[in-house]
Amino acid sequence: MGTRITNNMISRSVLADLNEVASRQAATRRQMSSGKAITRASDDPYAAGRAMALRNELGGIRQHSRNVEEAQGWMAVTDTALSHIGDMAQRARELVIKGASDTLPDTSREAIAAEIEQLIAGMKQEANGTYDGRYVLSGSRTNVPPYDSRVLPPPAAPNDTYGGDSVKQQREIGPSVRMDVNTTGDRVLGGAPGDGKMLDILRNVAAHLRSGDTVSLGTQDLKDLTGQIENLLGIRAEVGAGVNRLETAAARLDQTEESATALLSETEDADMAKTLIDYSTQQAVYQSALNAGSRIVQSSLLDFLR
Amino acid sequence: MAVSTFMGIQTMLRGLLAQQRALDVTNHNVANANTVGYTRQEAVLGTTQPLAIPAGALNGTGSLLGTGVDVMSYQRVRDQFLDLQYRAQNMSLGEKSARSNSLQHVELALAEPGSNGVAAALERFWGAFGDLSNAPENPAARQAVVDKARALADNINQLQTGLSAAVTQAGAEFSALTASGGDIHRMAADLAGTMNAIRDAELTGAQPNDLYDRRDLLLDKLSEMGQVSVTASPAGGTDVALGGVTIVESDDTTGVARVPAGAFPMTFTSSPGGRLGALSDLASPTGPLAAYQQSLDRVAQMIAGTSAGTGVTTVNDIYQRDNPGTPLFTYGIGPAGTPVLALNPAITAATLSAGPGGPGANQTALDIAALRGGAIDKEYAQMVTAIGSAVADSKRQEATAQVLTDNLKDRRESVSGVSLDEEMTNLIRFQRAYQASARAMNTTDDMLDTLINRTGRVGL
Numbered sequence: 001m002g003t004r005i006t007n008n009m010i011s012r013s014v015l016a017d018l019n020e021v022a023s024r025q026a027a028t029r030r031q032m033s034s035g036k037a038i039t040r041a042s043d044d045p046y047a048a049g050r051a052m053a054l055r056n057e058l059g060g061i062r063q064h065s066r067n068v069e070e071a072q073g074w075m076a077v078t079d080t081a082l083s084h085i086g087d088m089a090q091r092a093r094e095l096v097i098k099g100a101s102d103t104l105p106d107t108s109r110e111a112i113a114a115e116i117e118q119l120i121a122g123m124k125q126e127a128n129g130t131y132d133g134r135y136v137l138s139g140s141r142t143n144v145p146p147y148d149s150r151v152l153p154p155p156a157a158p159n160d161t162y163g164g165d166s167v168k169q170q171r172e173i174g175p176s177v178r179m180d181v182n183t184t185g186d187r188v189l190g191g192a193p194g195d196g197k198m199l200d201i202l203r204n205v206a207a208h209l210r211s212g213d214t215v216s217l218g219t220q221d222l223k224d225l226t227g228q229i230e231n232l233l234g235i236r237a238e239v240g241a242g243v244n245r246l247e248t249a250a251a252r253l254d255q256t257e258e259s260a261t262a263l264l265s266e267t268e269d270a271d272m273a274k275t276l277i278d279y280s281t282q283q284a285v286y287q288s289a290l291n292a293g294s295r296i297v298q299s300s301l302l303d304f305l306r
Numbered sequence: 307m308a309v310s311t312f313m314g315i316q317t318m319l320r321g322l323l324a325q326q327r328a329l330d331v332t333n334h335n336v337a338n339a340n341t342v343g344y345t346r347q348e349a350v351l352g353t354t355q356p357l358a359i360p361a362g363a364l365n366g367t368g369s370l371l372g373t374g375v376d377v378m379s380y381q382r383v384r385d386q387f388l389d390l391q392y393r394a395q396n397m398s399l400g401e402k403s404a405r406s407n408s409l410q411h412v413e414l415a416l417a418e419p420g421s422n423g424v425a426a427a428l429e430r431f432w433g434a435f436g437d438l439s440n441a442p443e444n445p446a447a448r449q450a451v452v453d454k455a456r457a458l459a460d461n462i463n464q465l466q467t468g469l470s471a472a473v474t475q476a477g478a479e480f481s482a483l484t485a486s487g488g489d490i491h492r493m494a495a496d497l498a499g500t501m502n503a504i505r506d507a508e509l510t511g512a513q514p515n516d517l518y519d520r521r522d523l524l525l526d527k528l529s530e531m532g533q534v535s536v537t538a539s540p541a542g543g544t545d546v547a548l549g550g551v552t553i554v555e556s557d558d559t560t561g562v563a564r565v566p567a568g569a570f571p572m573t574f575t576s577s578p579g580g581r582l583g584a585l586s587d588l589a590s591p592t593g594p595l596a597a598y599q600q601s602l603d604r605v606a607q608m609i610a611g612t613s614a615g616t617g618v619t620t621v622n623d624i625y626q627r628d629n630p631g632t633p634l635f636t637y638g639i640g641p642a643g644t645p646v647l648a649l650n651p652a653i654t655a656a657t658l659s660a661g662p663g664g665p666g667a668n669q670t671a672l673d674i675a676a677l678r679g680g681a682i683d684k685e686y687a688q689m690v691t692a693i694g695s696a697v698a699d700s701k702r703q704e705a706t707a708q709v710l711t712d713n714l715k716d717r718r719e720s721v722s723g724v725s726l727d728e729e730m731t732n733l734i735r736f737q738r739a740y741q742a743s744a745r746a747m748n749t750t751d752d753m754l755d756t757l758i759n760r761t762g763r764v765g766l
Contacts, residue, residue, distance in 0.1 A: 006723035007339065009716050016712060041418050041694025042410075042701060048418065049691035052425050056679050059429045063436040063675065070440040134443060134666060142443055142666030167663040171440065172672055175679075268419065301727040305734075 100218035138164030146185035162191020314750035320374035321743035343523030393529035415468030432678035442660030477589035532578035549578020610637035
């Protein structure tokens, strides 16, 4: 006897086939509505793991881009402040040369001394520059201005103390690539009387102008001031190099973001054209399965018996 | 000895009755076409005892005259060998589908890949620290760190709770099935009752086909739970064991079946196979779910533990390096018995430290943000891939087992199932035979009419 085919076998197999087609269709529908080829880890465990790693990488790249932007803003403020301070230091140097001349009357020297003091105040003002409400030259003490830039009337001693600290501020601009973004005020202007830095020297210059010590002005002071201007130029070069480095980093990050995004999309996004075609194919298969099923299940010897 | 004049009527009466019984069996089959576990029956027809007649025979040696038909037995069309194959495969299906169900629940709790899972929470957590490193003084950035840290802890706890719920659920289902008074106990009692009813019927010489079906259906259902073995016991009874535990035993002298005392709740010495095997594996501390719990625990340890315990620099390590005595996270067993990760309550947007030094110091934040994509993310991704593979694997195995089971079901159905076409054919066959018997009876009747009413009327 050959294989008997019973009505229950037919119903079961028609139903199983319909279920199979319907569940395939449901998976395709899920891909269409979510736009993702992988909506569950089991859809493709390897790709799911890879997508997670890529998304993480992409998150890191975007973070680094934000860090770079932040650092660029910070360094731009620093660079401007240093540039203005540099201009003022040049002016001070011209004044020292002028004041060192023996032929100059005392009143003129007094006027020059007053201008030097104004320059000191101006430099301090520049050093108090802020980015996003934070003092950029204060080290980590970003909530306090590095210098007291008030010009006090004569009896009061001027306060040249540096208010910040020397903590370095770093930004991560790439995986394990960190960069110092801040320049502390003490490196630029100094922060204590007698430390031989910019403010200390300019105070000496003012004193020597008032006392008419043209010898000191023309030799030691001029030499010290020139040294400080060189120091300043060195720091500006550092900052400039930093700015360049940030620009390169930003360009590189943009590129990597683009390729990581493309890779992620390739890994987890559904190919819409293919998904739509798959769906309509499955729809057609489903309908013909329904059609065939309805014929198979219905026909029976009963239809032909009178 | 002469043959009775009325023998033809008697023969045709047997024919009528036998065809009628055959029609009754057909009706029974049609009525039960959709009854689960029903086995189609056949009326086996056979010739009745022939009549020995000496006269009219060749050479006077006597001969046998057929006397008609009768139903010899009502046969149940079933292949016991297919039953054994089906039950073995059904056990495998029970195991695979229980495993696949549970793992798919875990996968849903995992919610990966997507924006609601732990991976996304980790990503946002690292981002918050990255932003904090850019603007440590910014209250919004500080608040974001606190919020994302809480969200990360919540996410991990939720997943841990989901995993532990899956373990508990598997254990609870296992207990409910194997408990005294549980599903299996009820089936065993039903089976013992059915076996005794069969025995009683057989003792009177009857063939209780429908009771056999009931017994076989119960064995089919039990086979989904675990390894079923049916063995003959002395006194003609049978013993039934599930996963090595005897759940129905027959008395060695009387053959009466009963559920042995102390069989429930069931305790297994080895894996019972089937659904019970899968459930006990899922609930076991060495099972797959426990392995995922441990994986997630390692992730939490890499956040809130120490490098001594995990072998990697943890988030807490970095935070405590710069803030001795103040961990960022706390981690311990919670009131529900599952490990709970939480942000240290002492840490708020105001007290959070981004680094040692002034308000602009950011070393801590930088170092924590740099953990992104490190051991923590990798450990978690590995766990997700492991769960994904396990789910994909179990789905595939379930589908295969389903196909094989369906296949065997079809083969069994092919032997034992009711085919309406066939029954309709039989209906016509037996109806026609019935009609023909009646017709033959008519013919005999006509003959008798001739004999009785027309004979001896010569000249009348």
